Amino acid sequence: MRRTLVFALAMASLVTTANAADVDLFSFNAPPQFKDPLPDSLTWYGVTLFATLDVGYAYQTNGRPLGAVVSGLEFIPFTTTRNYTGQRISTIAESGLTQSNVGLKFDEPLGLGWSAVGRADTGFDPLTGKLSDGCSSFIQNAGVVYTQQNSNADTGRCGQAFNSQLFGGLSNEQYGTLTIGRQNSFQLDGIAAYDPMALSYAFSLLGYSGTNGGSGSTQAARWDNAAKYVYEYGPINAGVMYSNGGSNTGMFGSGYGFTVGGFYKGFSAEAVYTKEHGAVNLQTSVNDTFGSQTLAANISDNTAWSLLAKYTFEFGGRSLGGYPTKAPKAEAPGDKLTFFAGYTHVDQANPSTPIDFGGAAGGYPLTVTATLPDNNAFTTDKVLQFFWVGAKYDLAWGLSFTGAYYHVNQNSYVADGAACTLGGASRLDCAGTFDQVSFLADYNLTKHLDLYAGITYGKVTNGLASAFPGTPGAKYGFAGTGTSVDTTSMMTGFRIKI
Template identity: 70%
Template sequence: MKKKTLVLALGLASLVATAHAADMDLLPQKPLQYLDPLPDSLTWHGITFYATLDVGYAYQTNGRPTGAVVSTLEYSPFTTTRNFTGQSISTIAANGLQQSNIGIKIDTPIGRDWNIVGRLETGFDPLTGQLSDGCSSFVQNAGVSYAAQTSNADSGRCGQALNGVAFGGISNPLFGTLTVGRQQSFQLDEIAIYDPMNLSYAFSLLGYSGTDGGSGSTEAARWDNSAKYVYQYGPVHAGVMYSDGGQNTGMFGNAYGFNAGGNYKGFSLDGVYTKEHGAVNLQSAVNDTVGSTALAANISDNTAWSIMAKYTFDFGGHTVSPMYTKAAKAPEAPGDKLTLFAGYTHIDQANPNTPILSGTTAGSYVLAVSGTLPDNNAFTTDKILQIYWAGAKYEMASGLSFTGAYYHVNQNSYVADSAACVAGGASKTDCAGAYDQVAFLVDYIVTKHLDVYTGVTWAQVTNGLASGFPGTPGAKFGTAGTGTSIDTATWMTGFRLKI
């Protein structure tokens, strides 16, 4: 039924595009353009309603069937679920370019250059209509054998009414912007700008995994109970952020972060420093007992810093002349652009200074409690992740763009729960390992509200980062082997509708 629904939706989109093409008007002083029936925005007194729907179809060479909660693919093997079993998957998929969402943005003047600002947003699964709930997918797969596992993924979106952001504050061009509430970390803010794939779930490590955005812990990519201040002076900006953390959030302790950056002509540069205490890292669902509703988790103190840059070559506009007489002055159409991206993040995870013995994480999910859970000794020696990325995006004035990207991760060999990696290779998850991903994406902006896309990606984990997958040492339910790497390739095509 889902496949028929997608085919019908794609067919309707094609009919709409054809109808638009038939209605193209040669306007006296405008270039060719598709007529768009939707308004530019739905705004009333500075309050703007917005929504995004991202659906499509995907094929994956090595994956897991979609589930009742996470109904889309696990796009990358950089995951705690260790879920890939060599099974090819062909399925309706969602959120290839971004999380489908619905929200309200506030930017209302109150006088003397002061504005009230804010945003309320929640993500949802467009294939089921449910709010995004990664934590529930772990409950659904608790203790289930690899052969029966379905898609599941750690996330800070755990069924909360507002699982995206929920903040408000004040802004002034002279004094800056101060906001409070549930907000994205500076790290997540900045990698969204400097990732060539713009945090695409299907084609970007930085988008699919919250490890970088959460400075080591996916659930800490968005900070509850936080305050953020950002100041802009000409081309330079700086900011500071603080969170109390607490129960029902992604971290039990406090956190703080700093951001500074600027731009000059086509060049932009940003740096971020983050410190988080008591961050939650969910363990694979196969580690839980069957029927368990509590989540097994490691607790860590995270320290991260990053540097990111991009440069845009603007090739300038060109005169739109065929539509004009000699008496009419032809306007200049926008030109093509080429943007180069690069970034580096260094993450250090250590045992928490203040051990967490019990509690609830994001979405009010209870953490499993036993002699070793929550695990406060998962980083007896520090775990170090080094994340590198680079890419390029070529945007044509016609609305067509081409993006290529490469992502790489190095993990050190560290001691977990006082047991060192002895045999090396993929014998344990705390052995040294690596991740590599290459991706290519073609996107076409049909109108301001609709784009269609297709892309391919290949990713591989080796040694410690591959350990625990079926076919490698440490895998459960009789699926252990001697393999030292796991890889998967994914192709996806779809459309994104934005209002």
């Protein structure tokens, strides 16, 4: 009851602030301005330092305690860990809206219209000061039964010095931009631009789970050893991307992707196609032996395509002060209402070139046995279909409200030569669904500081719920007859950006 009251008070405070500022709007006075002690940017000779710190408080109805290696709360049950055991969790949390990070970017003119561009950044856990390392959280929980596990998550951020992006290249307005290094896939870039929740960990399926951004494999959301070319011509943009992959990168074979999009007035749309060979899919840590220093994984060839769109209505601004007998003062920007929609089709198949050595992202070695890494986990193709819609209303003075709905369908496929025979949640390869509904209120006090509060509800059924405690596929004596798992998560916090 006390936890619920704390969250309710946080929401009430945010709404009260909104109402107070709304009165200012209708009285035609400028809303109160908060002093911003930070400069617009920290740039020196074309090099800009940027960073994000995102922390707060969270409560879950069905969660998992944080561990020594904090990979963040498991906000929704669309996860490989499958270790929700009905525990109510109340905790300080991190990176609810944005992965806390720090980095440098540069855009330095070279002459004749050319510029040198680049970026180097890494995600970190502000509660421990450690670099984001989901793979280490799997090692920590290797072989530990469900009821004794702490938070762990599959991710491509595995303790690398630059676990986000590290690339450099050349840009020209006439000829486009070419960059080389570790970079977001086109799929990850696309959903980031068309997700109503902007890839929030706490409130977005697309942000919390890397499955969509990695075209089926979380570890492949960011491509190492990649070349990326993007060209813009007026309202049209197009791009091509290639990676030769490699061990310890999350994708052993090559990958390539294409994107094309454009905008007209308030409407914009994009189509993305991706092909990945030898992508790494980490298995739940329950599948590892106790004390193991290696990671169990499936290997797959992935094919994905997405159609993404949004439309923004911009409402007229208003005069800041002034009377009918006097000239109006400067015009303030108006409110905005944006609608989002997206669809992604993911097809996972057995790798054309089996993998029996090497490591996952960050250099964590994969388990090598007669059956692992598993090159036969997709005897017939696994198909995931993602659908999402949402809307965001931005008030000109800084408050925004966002609502979103996410849905996933999984087909019934054959894994390791054995098909789903009993149906329901009897096996991971049975057909299943996922649904999530989220709401978020976010108030930008200044350009560099915002406060937020939100709530999300997620539920998996049948095959996507299999192996959770209480379902027929669960291990270590925790099997039951349940066919669904759900949780409600609430988080409020603040984010500082420079």
